[in-house]
Amino acid sequence: MGMEIFGLPMMYYIAMVAKVLVAFVFVLLTVAYSTYAERKIIGHMQVRLGPMRTGWHGLLQPIADGLKLFFKEEIIPAQASVFAFLIAPLIALIPAFITFAVIPFGGVIEVAGYKIPLQIASYIDTASGKVYDLNVGALYILAMSSLGVYGIVLAGWASNSKYSLMGGLRASAQMISYELSAGLAIVSVFMLSGTLSLNEIVNQQSGLWYVFKQPLAFCLFFICSLAEINRTPFDLPEAETELVSGFCTEYSSMKYAMFFMAEYANMITVCALTTTLFLGGWQGPLVGSFALLGPVYFVAKVYALIFFCMWIRATLPRYRYDQLMHLGWKVLLPLALVNIVITGIIGHFIN
Amino acid sequence: METLFFLIISLVAIVSAIMVISCKNPINSALSLILTFFCLATYYVMLDAPFMAAVQVMVYAGAIMVLIVFTIMLLNIRVNATQKHAHKVALSCIIGFATLINAAFIVFKSRAAVxxxxxxxxxxxxxxxxxxxxxxxxxxxxxxxxxxxxxxxxxxxxxxxxxxxxx
Structure with a gap:
């Protein structure tokens, strides 16, 4: 690949752009079709058919929804703080997407004699064949997910409506308290792996997945993540019966759609992170000989977890606010701490 | 390449730092402060300290600023632009200028230490x-x-x- 820019071959840049595009399109398509899948799955679980009219078995429904939202009238409330009101959907959406920069979705594949690691923020040393990625990848994801709360808080405050404000306050209190438990739950994984690099964590799970070594941490992390992204049964910020539609009550048209996209993109991120940390990422049988199987396993695991989220939504009713706080601070947080202590003691005796 | 990146980030950092003190709406000031913290995190990355960068975003931008934004929202501070504080402005100008001279002195007189x-x-x-x-x-x-x-x-x-x- 003759040309070099800033000491790196041309192919590096081409591969980088291709990886970004593939990941972005994958997330966007999954966002669009998980709205469809959610309606369809919950429909069948409740002995209904779900969307049937647009296209074969309603397959064009997400496109129709998108078009409808796109052509709706855009309303900005007269008393709103305009700048914060306009920027809030973007602040909610962007962190949801950029977390995918560090998630490894495959091993190393070879294209035209050039090795490409299937992780956006990574670099392969061609001499030794070792893949370097962001060595604080897991912390990066936690940091980005803690920024998503601003979108919701600002949306609630800037709308200048009491329902929105209540929704925004609930959301931020919930996200801050559950973020803590989620962070503590995965500390025990890092104690086993000895590294924060997601690529290394996936490589270490080629034998036994961490879900079998850390079942409690897996449960805690998944529950806390559901609460952090405001999914049922923790969707109090948008409780229709109490708050109309929570923080996005005053939003319309594409801005409303952006909050929805952010919610589903966050769900995909959480499922991808759970897959990476606990379910072995792209590892699976025969992945050593066929590197292209890696992304297939990864996507299959992520989709299975997304299905699990929807299943939970169809099964469980919503928590009450005091129950939510009780669960977060008095049950999940102590359990996460106990799990760290147990992991430490066992690790000490094994070594 | 790295110098160019540094200059761009510095520009964003300085502009957002000025916005923190010049915005009339306290919420917009808080948002600019978050942007400044982000630029600081970028500096940590460039100094080979990725852990510090992640912690900077997680703790300062993610937790402390959320509390500050909360407080501003719940106190519901009214924008009071008509008040003028001429003597306070003059005093802070003097202090700011002295700090600037001090900083310039440190930057130009001392050597960068390994x-x-x-x-x-x-x-x-x-x-x-x-x-x-x-x-x-x-x-x-x-x-x-x-x-x-x-x-x-x-x-x-x-x-x-x-x-x-x-x-």
Missing amino acids: PAGPYTSNVIKQVGHTELIGKEMFTTFLLPFEITSILLLVAIVGAVILAKKKL
Whole structure:
């Protein structure tokens, strides 16, 4: 690949752009079709058919929804703080997407004699064949997910409506308290792996997945993540019966759609992170000989977890606010701490 | 390439820092402050300290600023642009100018020091920044670390007692 820019071959840049595009399109398509899948799955679980009219078995429904939202009238409330009101959907959406920069979705594949690691923020040393990625990848994801709360808080405050404000306050209190438990739950994984690099964590799970070594941490992390992204049964910020539609009550048209996209993109991120940390990422049988199987396993695991989220939504009713706080601070947080202590003691005796 | 990147980030950092003190709406000031913290995190990354960068975003931008934004929203501060404080502005101008001269003096008169001691940038790159911080914190600096955690615990207990008179 003759040309070099800033000491790196041309192919590096081409591969980088291709990886970004593939990941972005994958997330966007999954966002669009998980709205469809959610309606369809919950429909069948409740002995209904779900969307049937647009296209074969309603397959064009997400496109129709998108078009409808796109052509709706855009309303900005007269008393709103305009700048914060306009920027809030973007602040909610962007962190949801950029977390995918560090998630490894495959091993190393070879294209035209050039090795490409299937992780956006990574670099392969061609001499030794070792893949370097962001060595604080897991912390990066936690940091980005803690920024998503601003979108919701600002949306609630800037709308200048009491329902929105209540929704925004609930959301931020919930996200801050559950973020803590989620962070503590995965500390025990890092104690086993000895590294924060997601690529290394996936490589270490080629034998036994961490879900079998850390079942409690897996449960805690998944529950806390559901609460952090405001999914049922923790969707109090948008409780229709109490708050109309929570923080996005005053939003319309594409801005409303952006909050929805952010919610589903966050769900995909959480499922991808759970897959990476606990379910072995792209590892699976025969992945050593066929590197292209890696992304297939990864996507299959992520989709299975997304299905699990929807299943939970169809099964469980919503928590009450005091129950939510009780669960977060008095049950999940102590359990996460106990799990760290147990992991430490066992690790000490094994070594 | 790195210099260009540094200059762009610095520009964003300076503009957002000016916005913090010049915005009329306190929420917009808080947002600019978050942007400044982000730029600081970028500097940490460029200094081979990714752990510091992640913590900077997580703790400052993610947790402390959320509380500040909360406080601003709940206090509902009204924008009061008509008031003029001529003598206060003059005083802060003098202080700011003195600080500027001081900073310029430090920048131009002193030499950039290579990090002394066993932790050179090569060691940091080989062992890893996070590992080194963790090791030092839990061996050499264990006592200060524990004292800090006890201080924080005392602060939490104090806050609970202040907020809840009847326990």
